[in-house]
Amino acid sequence: GDSVTQMEGPVTLSEEAFLTINCTYTATGYPSLFWYVQYPGEGLQLLLKATKADDKGSNKGFEATYRKETTSFHLEKGSVQVSDSAVYFCALSERREYGNKLVFGAGTILRVKS
Amino acid sequence: EPEVTQTPSHQVTQMGQEVILRCVPISNHLYFYWYRQILGQKVEFLVSFYNNEISEKSEIFDDQFSVERPDGSNFTLKIRSTKLEDSAMYFCASSPGLAGSQETQYFGPGTRLLVL
Numbered sequence: 001g002d003s004v005t006q007m008e009g010p011v012t013l014s015e016e017a018f019l020t021i022n023c024t025y026t027a028t029g030y031p032s033l034f035w036y037v038q039y040p041g042e043g044l045q046l047l048l049k050a051t052k053a054d055d056k057g058s059n060k061g062f063e064a065t066y067r068k069e070t071t072s073f074h075l076e077k078g079s080v081q082v083s084d085s086a087v088y089f090c091a092l093s094e095r096r097e098y099g100n101k102l103v104f105g106a107g108t109i110l111r112v113k114s
Numbered sequence: 115e116p117e118v119t120q121t122p123s124h125q126v127t128q129m130g131q132e133v134i135l136r137c138v139p140i141s142n143h144l145y146f147y148w149y150r151q152i153l154g155q156k157v158e159f160l161v162s163f164y165n166n167e168i169s170e171k172s173e174i175f176d177d178q179f180s181v182e183r184p185d186g187s188n189f190t191l192k193i194r195s196t197k198l199e200d201s202a203m204y205f206c207a208s209s210p211g212l213a214g215s216q217e218t219q220y221f222g223p224g225t226r227l228l229v230l
Binding site: 034036042043044045046049089091096097098099100101102103104105106107 | 207
């Protein structure tokens with residue numbers, strides 16, 4: 001079946017450092033790709049998404065580009081803040097006749113120090 | 115901004131007891147989902163629901179689990195006889211309803227279930 005692999009964490013950075021969290025996927029079709037974020041004590045929030053190859057999703061300074069040739073969707077941010085500390089989940093969407101099904105990676109903990 | 119809500123936020127139960135987890139999806143959404151996250155592990159799909167029927171379920175979703183949309187607004191997950199390994203965070207999600215599309219799912223804050 002389809003799967004998502006994320007880099008293991010935790011990732012610890014100083015404020016204003018550059019962030020990359022790697023995500024690769026295996027899929028039989030052409031899934032949509034998502035990054036969700038989970039802040040401490042909260043649920044999953046959509047951060048950004050891309051629905052086809054070469055699309056770039058962006059939100060709150062985060063970006064990720066759908067790379068079909070490398071089956072990747074790496075998350076980047078140029079300058080992280082302490083408030084970005086959270087768990088980041090990469091996910092793909094398997095299309096179904098009714099709705100869709102999300103397949104998640106294991107999650108990457110990001111800790112940003114001031 | 116509309117959001118998915120879940121109650122309770124935390125539930126502690128004894129092994130073998132029944133629990134019902136409640137969700138109120140976003141009001142004009144047509145597809146509903148349950149996922150769970152065992153502590154330290156991946157978020158896993160349990161079930162999807164559309165037009166008052168289960169449209170897909172995972173192998174985790176055995177006969178001990180059931181879902182229902184009893185009144186047009188709530189969406190519930192029932193575990194008939196809880197086991198220790200059911201301890202997890204349970205997330206409800208909904209999506210608007212373009213058939214066959216890969217649209218965004220919106221998640222609730224989760225219910226943390228602890229089975230003793």
